[in-house]
Amino acid sequence: MSLDKPYQDIPGTTIFDAEQSRKGYWLNQFCMSLMKAENRERFKANQRAYLDEWAMSEEQKQAVLDMDLNRAISLGGNIYFLAKIGATHGRSFQQMAGSMTGMTEEEYRAMMISGGRSVEGNRKLGEDGTAQPHRQPQGQAGKKD
Amino acid sequence: MSLDKPYQDIPGTTIFDAEQSRKGYWLNQFCMSLMKAENRERFKANQRAYLDEWAMSEEQKQAVLDMDLNRAISLGGNIYFLAKIGATHGRSFQQMAGSMTGMTEEEYRAMMISGGRSVEGNRKLGEDGTAQPHRQPQGQAGKKD
Amino acid sequence: MAKITASVFTSHVPAIGAAMDLGKTQEDYWKPLFTGYEYSKQWMKDNKPDVIILVFNDHATAFSLDMIPTFAIGTAAEYTPADEGFGPRPVPKVMGHPDLASHIAHSVIQQDFDLTIVNKMDVDHGLTVPLSLMCGEKDPVKDSWPCPVIPFAVNVVQYPVPSGQRCFNLGKAIRKAVESFDEDLNVHIWGTGGMSHQLQGARAGLINREWDNAWLDQMIADPVACAATPHIDYVREAGSEGIELVMWLIARGAMSDVSYDATDLEAARAHSVRVAHRFYHVPASNTAVGHLILENN
Amino acid sequence: MAKITASVFTSHVPAIGAAMDLGKTQEDYWKPLFTGYEYSKQWMKDNKPDVIILVFNDHATAFSLDMIPTFAIGTAAEYTPADEGFGPRPVPKVMGHPDLASHIAHSVIQQDFDLTIVNKMDVDHGLTVPLSLMCGEKDPVKDSWPCPVIPFAVNVVQYPVPSGQRCFNLGKAIRKAVESFDEDLNVHIWGTGGMSHQLQGARAGLINREWDNAWLDQMIADPVACAATPHIDYVREAGSEGIELVMWLIARGAMSDVSYDATDLEAARAHSVRVAHRFYHVPASNTAVGHLILENN
Ligand SMILES: [Fe+3]
Ligand SMILES: [Fe+3]
Incomplete structure (x- = not known):
């Protein structure tokens, strides 16, 4: 197509x-x-x-x-x-959305309260923002020990 | 409106x-x-x-x-x-449609076989075609004796 | 690239389906009608499409009054023949073409047609009778239709229905969509319904042979003018259910001799359509049957 | 003659409804948000409409994947708050306005918008949260909403969604429809959803305060330019669910300073809109909340 x-x-x-x-x-x-x-x-x-x-x-x-x-x-x-x-x-919707980032519930909630995720570096693949593939998972919940 | x-x-x-x-x-x-x-x-x-x-x-x-x-x-x-x-x-659909005209099934079927109802006189209220209010019912089925 | 090579136009009277299902096609009443489709069945074999975009209207079957889409495109993998009150017609399931259908939906919505996308729909006589007429009798289990079908349903039941002009423009948008599909596909577009008929009231049984044929002449030769036919003319001249003819303009608008936008003007002028077959018969039940096959030259 | 006198714009975050239903509005997290709507609740009392045309999107509630209408207008007498998985919100039933809704459907379809007409639809947070924000807590049995509501649902869930430009033009068509309704009615049109938010993937939680406010500035002052915002900009700058903002353009396009066609150019030039209230807050759950009240001058 x-x-x-x-x-x-x-x-x-x-x-x-x-x-x-x-x-x-x-x-x-x-x-x-x-x-x-x-x-x-x-x-x-x-x-x-x-x-x-x-x-x-x-x-x-x-x-x-x-x-x-x-x-x-x-x-x-x-x-x-x-x-x-x-x-x-x-x-809640917040728990669900947060679960996709690798953050714990507290981490995600804190990010939102402090203004949310910045768009800087997250507009296009290949930039260096927090949502880029090479920076996953983002938080403690997704870290393997 | x-x-x-x-x-x-x-x-x-x-x-x-x-x-x-x-x-x-x-x-x-x-x-x-x-x-x-x-x-x-x-x-x-x-x-x-x-x-x-x-x-x-x-x-x-x-x-x-x-x-x-x-x-x-x-x-x-x-x-x-x-x-x-x-x-x-x-x-059938033909029986149902016919039932609205006052014609018998045979009368309606005959009308269709001979080319259907003419549009002449039936375009607008006030003309004199077969579908005008003053000419109802059209057939034998609707006639009171 | 996918390409629309032909359009087919035909009435879709339910009684025609019943006559085929009950083996009555050789009876005196029906024989002249089915004779008019002999050419068409052979033509379908000689010009087998890869996909058919089948424009029809649902007759209070899949769509109740709960939801009435003006235009609905089927993107499902298959569609079951509906039980319209007599039990389902004994014909094969209709296989869809989800890839092309989704592509058309995507493109046509971006061209400002506000389609409803449908993934679950039983299909009524509006869709299956044209298939039967063009492909002949088919066993519901052992046979299948010759190719996938994309059902495209138009509301002509509850007013306001879309204008002929809107339908014609939609046909242009569908052609543009088809021509941007990468896969090589031979696509037919069918417009169904009509011609003159009225199923209700003291005016039931109206047939207007003259108007039907003049409209057909114009639709073939000057589709732009035909698309401008005011809505009220269909009702007044061709009966309350004659309004179904606006669906033919979708198929007509998708032919190559109609330019879909300014970039296509020259190309459209270089094209013409060929009338491969034309047939008209009165009556089938309450209806004047019209049928036309146009090929892109 | 019916007349649109004001437009209201607001996010419709489900968690706001939950906060109201559970009596949490005075908690630290929620208080700043609800404070921003204090003005609005008073304004609603002082400017009580006869009917609200409420533009929202269904969030996989009334519409499954079986049927996805691009634009759907509710012509029913009433609508029940939906069970979205937690049980229905404890708010009053929403009464419709079948007369005006049918009139709008009729007129707008004739202006070439291919609406789906809906007579049965449970309404989700997209519709009930704005009502709660603007009207305050309401007992589901003893209270009622201040006036009838015409639900107008836009598909922003499955792509392709309608463009901002298409939505803006639809707003113009709706105003034209309303102004041809004989009865004297004070009509409000509400655009809901947005502002920046993303509910999925590694990019969940995206908020773009700068972009939101620049977009709002432009929507107020230069709606024609704002309507031309390309679709991809919403997704890239305001998050995948930020696309809901196209619905605000329907309400904006229905204001008197936007000409609906050539006959209305002069009249539109003579009109201006007044910003009665503007509010912006981050966050409500995953979302940036924007809110605006515009009055026709
Ligand atoms: Fe039909
Ligand atoms: Fe939403």
């Missing part, structure tokens, strides 16, 4: 376009099902069994079980859909 | 616009429910009881029970929705 997709050179950012949407169709539709209280209960009671009811790839299921949102997004998930999983687990 | 609605001067014709749609919302949604085989069975088993499950006016329900399609259309029904009732009763 020769469509102009100028949004592919932004670090740490996946744009949910038709291609991603197709990849993530069942993953996202599974998320939608969690808008009903009875489905949330069934999912929480046995996540694996509930996931197996959906035509998702094994990788997608594993990303959900691990609550690995970066992985889920790379597999076609969209954050507004994925947020339903977070909501089911009682997590 | 000062919207231009130039389609209101055509005889024997109701345009399904937002106003009609609002009037006929539940009537039409009831019709949609007949796209499921189990609902068709329930409707046929007890039409009155099935209709009472819907937020339709008594007039709308009566029009359905009588299969009075002209009346149903004046109450907000749209022919593509109403066609589901006909389908439930095993009637």
Whole structure:
């Protein structure tokens, strides 16, 4: 396809376009099902069994079980859909967003209170801002010991 | 509303616009429910009881029970929705369309085979074509004795 | 590069589908109609497309009053023939073309057409009857349609419906979109519905053979003028359901002799369309049946 | 004649709704934000509209991937606050204005905007948080919102989303539609979402205070230039979810100082807008909150 997709050179950012949407169709539709209280209960009671009811790839299921949102997004998930999983687990949007940076909840919250992440160095791949691939993970949560 | 609605001067014709749609919302949604085989069975088993499950006016329900399609259309029904009732009763689109003219099935069918209804005299209210209000009903089916 | 090579226009009367499904095509009533499509079935074999963009309208089947999109494009992998009240038609599932459909959606929305993207939709007679007419009877299980189909649904049920001009311009945008798709694909675009018919009220059964044929003449020879036909003319002259004809203008606008913008003026002037087949018949149930095949030269 | 007298712009962060619902507005974290809306709540009382056209986006709530309308207008009598995964917000039902909504749909579709008409839709935080911010806490049963609301949903979730220019032009078309409605109505139009925020990936938490405020300055003073902001700028400068700002341009395009067509040029020149209130705060959860009230002079 020769469509102009100028949004592919932004670090740490996946744009949910038709291609991603197709990849993530069942993953996202599974998320939608969690808008009903009875489905949330069934999912929480046995996540694996509930996931197996959906035509998702094994990788997608594993990303959900691990609550690995970066992985889920790379597999076609969209954050507004994925947020339903977070909501089911009682997590806030801030906790979910923070989890994708490698920061702890406190680190991420502190960054936001002090004005958020700067755009400097984060406009394009190849600059040196905090969101660039070579600087991941950013915080203590993602550090291996 | 000062919207231009130039389609209101055509005889024997109701345009399904937002106003009609609002009037006929539940009537039409009831019709949609007949796209499921189990609902068709329930409707046929007890039409009155099935209709009472819907937020339709008594007039709308009566029009359905009588299969009075002209009346149903004046109450907000749209022919593509109403066609589901006909389908439930095993009637063809031609039988349904014909029933609105006052002709018998044979009369209507004969008119179609001989080239259909002429547009002459039927473009505007006040002309003298077959669809004008002063010439209804058109055939034997609608004649009172 | 993908390329639109031909457009097909045809009425999509539900009774035609029923006649085929019930084996009635050789009866006196139906024979003249199906004879008019003999050429077309052979033409489909000789000019097999890789994808069909099939413009049709949903008849209160997939779309209830809950949500009424003006224009909807199907980007799904497949579509099931709908149960319209008699049970589903016994025809094969319709396979989609998600890649090209998504590409068209992307391009056409960026050209300021506010499409609705649909990933789940049962398809009614508006889509399956044209396939049956052009491809002949197909077993629902053993057979398949000759190629993937991109369903493109237009609201002509609840007013206001899009104008003929808007539809024509959309056709131009679709051609531009198709021509920017990298893969080599032979694409057909079909406009369906019409011609004159009215299914309601004391005026039911209206047919206007003269108007239909004059409109067709103009659509072939001077599509720009034809696109300017005011909305009320369709209703007054061709019956309340004759408004479906605006969908033909989408397919017509996608042909190469219509320039899609200033950059394409010269190229468009160099092109012409060839009428491969034309057919008109009254009646099929309540409707005047029109049919046309145009090829890009 | 109905008339748009003011536009309101505000972020619609879900955590703001949660803070109000859980009685946290006086906590240190939230107090500065809610202080910025004190003026607005009084202003709403002093300038009570008859109807609000509320432009927002659905966040995978009413619209799944099954059907994604670019623009959807609600013509229903009422809308229920949605269960977004935590149970529905404890706020009153939203009453619609079917008459004006249908009128706008009719007029705007005839101006070549291909709306989807929606009669059944649960409304999520995108719509209810702005109402809460502008009207204060409301008991879900005993209270009601001050006036009917016409929900106008814009797809900013799945690409391609409509351009800022398209949104701005839509705003003009909406004003034209409103001004052709016979009944005397005082109409407000609200643009919601934004400002800078990104909810995903390694770049989550992006905030761009400088860009937000420069964009706001331009949107107020030179909306025509602001409408031309390329799509990629929003994503690059204001984060992937900052794209929601295109919705503000719909409300801005509906103000009287913007001419909707050639017939309106002189009239538009004679008009100006007054900034009744402006507020900016970082952060609310992941987001920079912007807020503006413009009155037609
Ligand atoms: Fe049709
Ligand atoms: Fe939002």
